[in-house]
Amino acid sequence: MSRILFINSVCNGSTGMICKNLYKATVEAGHECCIAYGRGETPEGFNTIKIGNQLDIYLHVLKARMFDASGFGSKHATKEFIKRIEEFKPDIIHLHNIHGYYVNIEILFKYLKEHPEIKKIWTLHDCWAFTGHCAYYTYAKCDKWQTGCQGHCLNKNEYPQTIFSIINKNYIRKKELFNDIENMILVTPSKWLKGEVEKSYLKGYRIIVINNGVDTNIFKYTGSNIKERYGIKNKKVILGVASVWDKRKGLDTFIELSKHMDSEYQIVLIGLNDKQIKSLPENIIGINRTENVQELVKWYSAAEVYFNPTLEDNYPTTNLEAIACRTPVITFNIGGSAEICPLKNIVSESDYINTVINTSRKYNCDLDVNKMFMINKYYKLYKEVK
Known part of the structure; x- marks a missing residue:
């Protein structure tokens, strides 16, 4: 021992x-x-x-x-x-x-x-x-x-x-x-x-x-009515999650993305503070940081794509959580974030909009995130x- x-x-x-x-x-x-x-x-x-x-x-x-x-x-x-x-x-x-x-x-x-x-x-x-x-x-x-x-x-x-x-x-x-x-x-x-x-x-x-x-007994595909609860039942969700949202985490990138989407899509960002939520465009739903893991799992599972536009990171846990819920991850070739994604899902900072919007879900990733x-x-x- x-x-x-x-x-x-x-x-x-x-x-x-x-x-x-x-x-x-x-x-x-x-x-x-x-x-x-x-x-x-x-x-x-x-x-x-x-x-x-x-x-x-x-x-x-x-x-x-x-x-x-x-x-x-x-x-x-x-x-x-x-x-x-x-x-x-x-x-x-x-x-x-x-x-x-x-x-x-x-x-x-x-x-x-x-x-x-x-x-x-x-x-x-x-x-x-x-x-x-x-x-x-x-x-x-x-x-x-x-x-x-x-x-x-x-x-x-x-x-x-x-x-x-x-x-x-x-x-x-x-x-x-x-x-x-x-x-x-x-x-x-x-x-x-x-x-x-x-x-x-x-x-x-x-x-x-x-x-x-991550714990794949917790982070796994889970059906729910969470989209209905937010009045977006028929929309395709582009999800972002961070403990603190700033330029480094890509909040500005999501705001730019929102300008190029039609009504078929809905951006949902989790982890924002009240001031950030009040300043969002109308086509972005902002949610405060949640300690309710099951609520987070439902959002990962409901999303068509998880977009992580981080400009500085090592090996983001949120990418792993999304993958465990069988949701494709799109990210920039920054730090270790790209190591978690298939090559086709690694995008440049100047050419991400079409990839994010046109990615369909779900898949089984070969990466072992357990x-x-x-x-x-x-x-x-x-x-x-x-």
């Missing part, structure tokens, strides 16, 4: 769900597990460690906003967390998102370096680990991270937003902290991100790809490093 500690910013959302799925599978296999997290609600039925409190997060956010110090706050909270790690005595520490204003990377990685006997797996869900500031850089078309993040930061107003940028200093500090750690393997959910890591200062580690997965495919790969990795 092994003791496995998962560390992630949250226990909800896509990365939190991945941690919980891995936790449940490894506990069922007879291992002792714990999830350490920084923000959000404590999940019932899980052994957890909450790192710090709300005040710690506020102070970390303030430090990050003022001095570009994301990852360098929460000192006291992290020192207390190290004590909890020593009490738990993990054989394996599985890192996920370590940014998110909840843990101090200098203290945490000093501990990891001092304990070579602990096996480490770090799943990179974005690019933050090897840049001087940002989690993504493709929208800004920035490649400064390949040469040391010199000069002005093009993304200082994006997460983690800051007033004063010190990207080169952050780059040097993170490069020193994250390298030369014994018994560490990096995992990326997409081939695209693996390729980016191989161009970064983390290229000396073993890097493997394990695609994310979460068990992901879990089994991780479980083999745990046994390998045991």
Whole structure:
């Protein structure tokens, strides 16, 4: 039996769900597990460690906003967390998102370096680990991270937003902290991100790809009257889903698409805030973010096509959810999003309208999106490093 500690910013959302799925599978296999997290609600039925409190997060956010110090706050909270790690005595520490204003990377990685006997797996869900500031850089078309993040930061107003940028200093500090750690393997959910890591200062580690997965007992084709409830029974639905809608996620692209549709089609966007909903064109139905998974499944299943016009992403969970509901996905050739789609469904930013409108549903995708495919790969990795 092994003791496995998962560390992630949250226990909800896509990365939190991945941690919980891995936790449940490894506990069922007879291992002792714990999830350490920084923000959000404590999940019932899980052994957890909450790192710090709300005040710690506020102070970390303030430090990050003022001095570009994301990852360098929460000192006291992290020192207390190290004590909890020593009490738990993990054989394996599985890192996920370590940014998110909840843990101090200098203290945490000093501990990891001092304990070579602990096996480490770090799943990179974005690019933050090897840049001087940002989690993504493709929208800004920035490649400064390949040469040391010199000069002005093009993304200082994006997460983690800051007033004063010190990207080169952050780059040097993170490069020193994250390298030369014994018994560490990096995992990326997409081939695209693996390729980016191989161009970064983390290229000396073993890097493997394990695609994310979803619960196909939940995300599956489900008939419903949801179109009737919204008065669009006879219309073809073009669906978009995001936790936060902005230019990066493609809200402007959907608005442009709405100008080219006739009355046969209906755009439905889930995850909008009230202000965004009020500003939508009449031929777009806007829905607030829903925690009702079954409601989401009904929309995925009712849609003729799922359109994800993201301009920056790794391996979007929403694509997987749509595919599990047998709905075709259309996306741009950005990041790892295109890896989830057949070639015919990968479109350019200048030529997407006809493809989206003329795609008919349903299909069976060859891609295995079942979460068990992901879990089994991780479980083999745990046994390998045991």
